[in-house]
Amino acid sequence: MISPALLDLALQFLVLSLLSIGGANAVIPEMHLRAVGIEHWMTDAEFSQMFALSQAAPGPNVLIVSLIGWKVAGIAGALVAMGAMCGPSSLLAYWVAHAWDRFRDAPLRIAIQRALVPVTVGLILASGYVLTRTNDHTWPAYAITGATLVAVLTTRLHPLWLLAAGAVLGALGVV
Amino acid sequence: MSEPSSTPQRVTNAALFVGFLKVGLSGFGGVLPFARRMLVEQRRWLTEQEFTEVLSLSQFLPGPNIVNASVIIGRRFQGPLGAILAPLGLMLMPLVIVLLLATAFAAFAEVEAVRGACRGISAAASGLVLAMAVRMAQPISRTTWQVTIGSIVFVAVGLARLPLVWVLVALVPVSLGFAWWRRE
Numbered sequence: 001m002i003s004p005a006l007l008d009l010a011l012q013f014l015v016l017s018l019l020s021i022g023g024a025n026a027v028i029p030e031m032h033l034r035a036v037g038i039e040h041w042m043t044d045a046e047f048s049q050m051f052a053l054s055q056a057a058p059g060p061n062v063l064i065v066s067l068i069g070w071k072v073a074g075i076a077g078a079l080v081a082m083g084a085m086c087g088p089s090s091l092l093a094y095w096v097a098h099a100w101d102r103f104r105d106a107p108l109r110i111a112i113q114r115a116l117v118p119v120t121v122g123l124i125l126a127s128g129y130v131l132t133r134t135n136d137h138t139w140p141a142y143a144i145t146g147a148t149l150v151a152v153l154t155t156r157l158h159p160l161w162l163l164a165a166g167a168v169l170g171a172l173g174v175v
Numbered sequence: 176m177s178e179p180s181s182t183p184q185r186v187t188n189a190a191l192f193v194g195f196l197k198v199g200l201s202g203f204g205g206v207l208p209f210a211r212r213m214l215v216e217q218r219r220w221l222t223e224q225e226f227t228e229v230l231s232l233s234q235f236l237p238g239p240n241i242v243n244a245s246v247i248i249g250r251r252f253q254g255p256l257g258a259i260l261a262p263l264g265l266m267l268m269p270l271v272i273v274l275l276l277a278t279a280f281a282a283f284a285e286v287e288a289v290r291g292a293c294r295g296i297s298a299a300a301s302g303l304v305l306a307m308a309v310r311m312a313q314p315i316s317r318t319t320w321q322v323t324i325g326s327i328v329f330v331a332v333g334l335a336r337l338p339l340v341w342v343l344v345a346l347v348p349v350s351l352g353f354a355w356w357r358r359e
Contacts, residue, residue, distance in 0.1 A: 007182035052296040059269020062239040091239020115354035118321040122328025135297035148302025170295020
């Protein structure tokens with residue numbers, strides 16, 4: 001017997017999988033909308049904590065999906081959500097990869113790539129904005145976000161150091 | 176393309192699984208650089224050019240980029256089974272670790288320092304995502320139609336919080352139209 005919660009998780013992430021042009025980070029606003037706004041699986045603060053945990057662990061950004069699944073339905077939820085998020089897009093990648101190689105220089109292929117870049121940029125920027133609004137509630141939090149943004153753009157520091165700096169400042173009670 | 180290269184014709188299923196398992200474990204703060212190092216520099220499964228092509232296809236397709244890349248590479252060497260084992264290897268350890276982290280966090284969720292650390296990481300990670308957007312925007316910043324499409328997507332999804340499906344259904348065809356009409 002498959003529980004309704006698992007089915008719901010699967011459905012939500014099967015759809016998100018095919019919408020995530022630009023990767024998991026591009027659909028954070030939509031995940032937030034569905035998980036917090038529509039499905040009421042968690043609060044804003046919990047979503048924010050899951051985002052933090054998924055960033056603190058090694059591995060791809062898509063890990064936040066497994067934490068949402070875990071919150072809703074335990075280990076089974078984590079596996080179902082992750083499988084649903086990666087399944088359809090992986091099938092598409094499997095199927096398209098072969099054809100794509102043969103149209104290396106086709107004008108249509110180049111046009112599709114040029115068309116999707118601005119969509120991806122808009123989506124990632126929206127993610128950054130929604131995350132900042134969801135995660136930051138005090139001016140020191142905004143300052144950490146801003147300082148991280150500037151540090152990434154102007155230095156070659158590894159992102160892990162910036163996350164570690166955020167963790168230390170947070171643990172000291174600054175945020 | 177038959178340029179001379181030293182990349183292998185076959186990589187075993189076990190090697191695919193273990194190779195991507197290591198990538199998953201090492202990928203702190205973004206997996207792609209580690210994947211490139213393993214695939215191109217250490218094991219030489221792909222040339223630099225091949226890696227770039229796999230990557231650009233993975234980024235264009237929906238889904239997590241690195242998962243797409245592992246599917247495409249797994250398929251190239253071992254067909255369907257490789258296309259399953261490579262992403263499984265990639266995700267296995269990160270999945271275990273993040274769930275352990277979440278379990279540990281749940282036990283200490285009442286400790287103020289732990290909650291604070293979480294808020295600090297979230298704040299910094301938001302900055303990382305914003306920086307990623309700024310970096311990606313640079314190559315298209317001189318093309319008016321691309322800036323316009325990007326801005327509309329941002330306003331629709333980020334500010335107006337419209338459902339993503341409708342935004343993509345409405346804007347992807349428009350963007351395709353521009354890209355085709357303005358092609359060189």
